[in-house]
Amino acid sequence: MRRLELDFQPRRTALSAWALVGIGACLLAGTIVLSQGFDQQQADLDDQLDAFERQLGKRPEHASTLTPAQSREQTEKLAQMRSVSQQLQRPWERLFDMLEGLPQDDVALLTLTPDARKGQVRISAEARDLEAMLTFHKRLEASGELRDVSLLNHEIQAKQAEHPVQFNLSATWEIGNAHP
Structure with missing residues (x-):
C-alpha cells in the first residue's frame, strides 16, 4: 500500500x-x-x-487691467x-397651452415663430375656408395671452379640391411678468 x-x-x-x-x-x-x-x-x-x-x-479686478x-x-x-x-423667463407654457386649447376643427397650425425679444409671435396656419380663418383670428384676439392680432396675408389654394386658405398672423405676446 x-x-x-x-x-x-x-x-x-x-x-x-x-x-x-x-x-x-x-x-x-x-x-x-x-x-x-x-x-x-x-x-x-x-x-x-x-x-x-x-x-x-x-x-472685481483692478479697473486698469481692462x-x-x-x-x-x-x-x-x-x-x-x-x-x-x-x-427664458417668458411664460412659454401659457402660450402653448392657449394655442392647444383653441378649437381647431377647421384650422391647422403649420408653424409658430415666437420672437421673445420683441414680444411677438407669428402663426402660420391653414383653414378650411375664409370663415374658419376669421373665427380663428377672433379667438386669438379674445385670448388673454395675445393682443394686437393682425392678419399679415392669406392665400386661397385654388389648385386643391376644397380650396383651403393658408394665412399668417402676427400678435403681440407681452405678458405683465415677462420682464424682470
Missing part, C-alpha cells in the same frame, strides 16, 4: 506572495496618479471659474446674456 499524505495547509510559494505585493503596489501607484490628475483638473476648473466670474463682474475694447466686449456679452435671460 502507498502512503497517503494529507496536507490541510499547503505551502505558499514565495513567488505568489510577491506577485500579490506587486499587484497591490501597482494599484496604489495608479490611484495616486489618478488622484493627482483629478486635483490638477479641479485646479484648472477653479481657475476658469474665477476668470469667468471676473468677466461677469462678480469678482482696455476700452475689452470693456466694450464685456458690455456686449452682458447685454447678450440679459437678452437670453429675458427670453
